[in-house]
Amino acid sequence: MGSTPQPRRGNTRQRIQDVALELFVEQGYEKTSLREIAEQLRVTKAALYYHFKTKEDILSSIFEDLNRPVEEILEWGKGQPRTLETKKEILVRYSEALRAAAPLFVFMQENQATVRELSIGHTMKHRVIALVDLIKEPDAALTDQVRCFSALFTMHAGMMALRDAEGDPEEKRAAALEVAVELVTKAHDPGPAA
Amino acid sequence: MGSTPQPRRGNTRQRIQDVALELFVEQGYEKTSLREIAEQLRVTKAALYYHFKTKEDILSSIFEDLNRPVEEILEWGKGQPRTLETKKEILVRYSEALRAAAPLFVFMQENQATVRELSIGHTMKHRVIALVDLIKEPDAALTDQVRCFSALFTMHAGMMALRDAEGDPEEKRAAALEVAVELVTKAHDPGPAA
Amino acid sequence: MGSTPQPRRGNTRQRIQDVALELFVEQGYEKTSLREIAEQLRVTKAALYYHFKTKEDILSSIFEDLNRPVEEILEWGKGQPRTLETKKEILVRYSEALRAAAPLFVFMQENQATVRELSIGHTMKHRVIALVDLIKEPDAALTDQVRCFSALFTMHAGMMALRDAEGDPEEKRAAALEVAVELVTKAHDPGPAA
Amino acid sequence: MGSTPQPRRGNTRQRIQDVALELFVEQGYEKTSLREIAEQLRVTKAALYYHFKTKEDILSSIFEDLNRPVEEILEWGKGQPRTLETKKEILVRYSEALRAAAPLFVFMQENQATVRELSIGHTMKHRVIALVDLIKEPDAALTDQVRCFSALFTMHAGMMALRDAEGDPEEKRAAALEVAVELVTKAHDPGPAA
DNA sequence: AATGAATGAGACTTCATTCAT
DNA sequence: TATGAATGAAGTCTCATTCAT
Numbered sequence: 015m016g017s018t019p020q021p022r023r024g025n026t027r028q029r030i031q032d033v034a035l036e037l038f039v040e041q042g043y044e045k046t047s048l049r050e051i052a053e054q055l056r057v058t059k060a061a062l063y064y065h066f067k068t069k070e071d072i073l074s075s076i077f078e079d080l081n082r083p084v085e086e087i088l089e090w091g092k093g094q095p096r097t098l099e100t101k102k103e104i105l106v107r108y109s110e111a112l113r114a115a116a117p118l119f120v121f122m123q124e125n126q127a128t129v130r131e132l133s134i135g136h137t138m139k140h141r142v143i144a145l146v147d148l149i150k151e152p153d154a155a156l157t158d159q160v161r162c163f164s165a166l167f168t169m170h171a172g173m174m175a176l177r178d179a180e181g182d183p184e185e186k187r188a189a190a191l192e193v194a195v196e197l198v199t200k201a202h203d204p205g206p207a208a
Numbered sequence: 209m210g211s212t213p214q215p216r217r218g219n220t221r222q223r224i225q226d227v228a229l230e231l232f233v234e235q236g237y238e239k240t241s242l243r244e245i246a247e248q249l250r251v252t253k254a255a256l257y258y259h260f261k262t263k264e265d266i267l268s269s270i271f272e273d274l275n276r277p278v279e280e281i282l283e284w285g286k287g288q289p290r291t292l293e294t295k296k297e298i299l300v301r302y303s304e305a306l307r308a309a310a311p312l313f314v315f316m317q318e319n320q321a322t323v324r325e326l327s328i329g330h331t332m333k334h335r336v337i338a339l340v341d342l343i344k345e346p347d348a349a350l351t352d353q354v355r356c357f358s359a360l361f362t363m364h365a366g367m368m369a370l371r372d373a374e375g376d377p378e379e380k381r382a383a384a385l386e387v388a389v390e391l392v393t394k395a396h397d398p399g400p401a402a
Numbered sequence: 403m404g405s406t407p408q409p410r411r412g413n414t415r416q417r418i419q420d421v422a423l424e425l426f427v428e429q430g431y432e433k434t435s436l437r438e439i440a441e442q443l444r445v446t447k448a449a450l451y452y453h454f455k456t457k458e459d460i461l462s463s464i465f466e467d468l469n470r471p472v473e474e475i476l477e478w479g480k481g482q483p484r485t486l487e488t489k490k491e492i493l494v495r496y497s498e499a500l501r502a503a504a505p506l507f508v509f510m511q512e513n514q515a516t517v518r519e520l521s522i523g524h525t526m527k528h529r530v531i532a533l534v535d536l537i538k539e540p541d542a543a544l545t546d547q548v549r550c551f552s553a554l555f556t557m558h559a560g561m562m563a564l565r566d567a568e569g570d571p572e573e574k575r576a577a578a579l580e581v582a583v584e585l586v587t588k589a590h591d592p593g594p595a596a
Numbered sequence: 597m598g599s600t601p602q603p604r605r606g607n608t609r610q611r612i613q614d615v616a617l618e619l620f621v622e623q624g625y626e627k628t629s630l631r632e633i634a635e636q637l638r639v640t641k642a643a644l645y646y647h648f649k650t651k652e653d654i655l656s657s658i659f660e661d662l663n664r665p666v667e668e669i670l671e672w673g674k675g676q677p678r679t680l681e682t683k684k685e686i687l688v689r690y691s692e693a694l695r696a697a698a699p700l701f702v703f704m705q706e707n708q709a710t711v712r713e714l715s716i717g718h719t720m721k722h723r724v725i726a727l728v729d730l731i732k733e734p735d736a737a738l739t740d741q742v743r744c745f746s747a748l749f750t751m752h753a754g755m756m757a758l759r760d761a762e763g764d765p766e767e768k769r770a771a772a773l774e775v776a777v778e779l780v781t782k783a784h785d786p787g788p789a790a
Numbered sequence: 791a792a793t794g795a796a797t798g799a800g801a802c803t804t805c806a807t808t809c810a811t
Numbered sequence: 812t813a814t815g816a817a818t819g820a821a822g823t824c825t826c827a828t829t830c831a832t
Contacts, residue, residue: 026816042321044238047801060804061817069802127236127318156375156383164362164387168354171361181350189350193358193391200390218791241826254829255792263827412812430709432626435805448808449813457806512709515624544763544771552750552775556742559749569738577738581746584782585775608795629822643796645824 027065029055031079034072039121043073043128070132077134080115084141087111091148098202101149102195108145109169109191116173123174142166149198158201165194165201221259223249225273228266233315237267237322264326271328274309278335281305285342292396295343296389302339303363303385310367317368336360343392355395359388415453417443419467422460427509431461431516458520465522468503472529475499479536486590489537490583496533497557497579504561511562530554537586549589553582609647611637613661616654621703625655625710652714659716662697666723669693673730680784683731684777690727691751691773698755705752724748731780740783747776747783 033054037046048069052059066072087107094100112119122129122138129135150162172190173183227248231240242263246253260266281301288294306313316323316332323329344356366384367377421442425434436457440447454460475495482488500507510517510526517523538550560578561571615636619628630651634641648654669689676682694701704711704720711717732744754772755765 024815041325042238044236045322045325048803049801058818059802060819063803064816064818121321124321124324126320127315128239128321130318131235131239156379157386160362160366160380160383160387163365164358167361167365168358171357172354185350186354189354192351193354196394197387197391220791242828243826252793253827254794257828258792414812429713430626432624433710433713436807437805446814447806448815451807452813509709512712514708515703515706516627516709518706519623519627544767545774548750548754548768548771548775551753552746555749555753556746559745560742573738574742577742580739581742581779585779588778606794630824631822640797641823642798642825646795646797651823 026055026057026061030062030065030072031076035076035117035121038073038125039117043121043125073132074134076118077137080118081137081141083111083114084108084145088141088144088148091145096148096151098199101198101202104145104148105165105169105191105194105198108166109172109187109194112169112173113187119170120174123170150201154201155204158204161197161201165197168194168197220249220251220255224256224259224266225270229270229311229315232267232319233311237315237319267326268328270312271331274312275331275335277305277308278302278339282335282338282342285339290342290345292393295392295396298339298342299359299363299385299388299392302360303366303381303388306363306367307381313364314368317364344395348395349398352395352398355391359391359395362388362391414443414445414449418450418453418460419464423464423505423509426461426513427505431509431513461520462522464506465525468506469525469529471499471502472496472533476529476532476536479533484536484539486587489586489590492533492536493553493557493579493582493586496554497560497575497582500557500561501575507558508562511558538589542589543592546589546592549585553585553589556582556585608637608639608643612644612647612654613658617658617699617703620655620707621699625703625707655714656716658700659719662700663719663723665693665696666690666727670723670726670730673727678730678733680781683780683784686727686730687747687751687773687776687780690748691754691769691776694751694755695769701752702755732783736783737786740786743779743783747779750776750779 030051034046034051037050037054040046048059048062051072052062055061062072066075087104090107091100091104094103129138145166146159146162149165150159154162169187169190172187224245228240228245231244231248234240242253242256245266246256249255256266260269281298284301285294285298288297323332339360340353340356343359344353348356363381363384366380418439422434422439425438425442428434436447436450439460440450443449450460454463475492478495479488479492482491517526533554534547534550537553538547542550557575557578560574612633616628616633619632619636622628630641630644633654634644637643644654648657669686672689673682673686676685711720727748728741728744731747732741736744751769751772754768
């Protein structure tokens, strides 16, 4: 359908991000070379460097784009009273954000050792801490802190560990959310026997 | 009468494993080069190849050594009736196994993308599935499956995500175990509202 | 009535030369990339190629512009009798030319290995030889040839090696000129003991 | 004369230095690639990295080896009274050192812009300053300082600028030394009219 | 039980240059 | 008068691995 090498107007940057994320998720960050990304795009390595300064920069840009929803949740959460309703709503929104940016979060989960050293590592760490701070009581007992952490990880795992398991992804997400809500509810009001 | 039948003339093999694990945990598997390991041991790279066939082989050997306790738990669990008591006991034993091999599990958690491609990846995956199978009912609802997965992840996270948080590690472990037991208990008998 | 006949619509060409020379002096020719030059001018690399055919062409154009005074000295010198007065006058004029084009000559001195391979390398080499020919006697002894060479190099060094030393540049130039004159004078009339 | 790839016992390091210096002098530091060096040695690039940590390290090592004689001159000079005799002796010794390490010094002269940024740049700069300090009087007039600088440069140029000129190198060296001595003598005792 | 020397593959990155617009 | 997008070549460097000794 035409032998011209197609102009590829102005979408290369986006295409790089897409292919890169796909490969990063599939093979891990370190094992994915820029050569591979370039080849899959039918472009030279140098073209990648026209759009991004470094390999890490490609990842950062993906992260920044996809992570904005989570920041908005944090922003919103900070302005709300710390009621159980608020907490639940945070979990609901977070679960939705995870769905939208599922591959990125799978990547984050599976490449922690790598991400830790990268610039987005710090950002990510603070983000998790901030989230936990929103759903746990300030003076929560250690066990309740664990419950809150666990709630978040459960939702992450909802996409990841269950990834290759059978079942509809949407159902799995709902189930993970349910368990998370349960954990946070218990942490919110530990009940008679703490 | 020792359980380690290796001749062990000289302890270099062990020292390599120790240093390697330390660096793998600290920097990740890919980012840790054999040169670094050798340098830290004041030995040449070639020496590593006298003791191990490949880089991956070093990791495998560590894994095999440290993972035996988990296999024993699986062995034991398979022979027990699937009562709540048994499940709790499995969690307790697993928690202890985690403590003993903490760095290895931190490594596994943080380097999933890498480990997945390695030979131990499959082993590991099957092991987790087998463990979950022991603590969930065969016909468990999706939510209950999530609870069981979550219980395991909570214990893993007890060492990892809380790693840099304040507090005595032993207390954190206990708290994580408590939450895990709670989750499995709930999954075991979902109660009136399923 | 200007001596520069170029149309000069817009001064970009000149600005490129200025910035390029500045960077070439500061970092060397090879270590200065067109990207840097373009960035400092807030222009794209491609814009440079509208004004100059190659990187080397930028350097050549600078050289041609700034080197004209030296050519004029040569022209003038060839038409004069080879008296001591003439030689002194050549040195004086050369010293002034150096002052006017100081950065270029610093660059030439510090990037000889590079310049040698470039088109201006040959030009430059012939120019030095021609200059020496004007200030030395045709049948000068080796020692006297060295004196003449040395006179030139002393003036070059007057700007360069003493660049970071203390003192007013104008005074240094005067001192270098004085020593140069001295050397050429001695070479002109070696005296009783040759 | 066998077809075996010849064991190359323990002289590779030296051979790398030799070939590298040769190419650095011929083409300049930047324009000489490690590939070229390796190819000329019938070795892979990686082999270079077994013997040297970086490209710069190759140069540094050459510099350190060949520059020791100059350091010894400095050491010796510092312990002598600052008489004209001493100064002359320094020049004589320096001239000999230059002969021994001629290619290195040609390289230094022709690649100043490059060398300046390298670690040996500082060393070199201090060395020149220290040398000048030994052959000039502490309170020398500017003109006399220039004479001393000039003396050193003259000897350098004795190898370089005259490199492609006709004549026996040894004679040129002698001539340069003579002029240098002359300059330093004049600087030592400026005479009636300063 | 270990070293010294080397390799082949491949990583990330930068550069001068081109061309359609 | 310039830009946006891309290329091809090359650069420095690191890595896991091998093998004779």
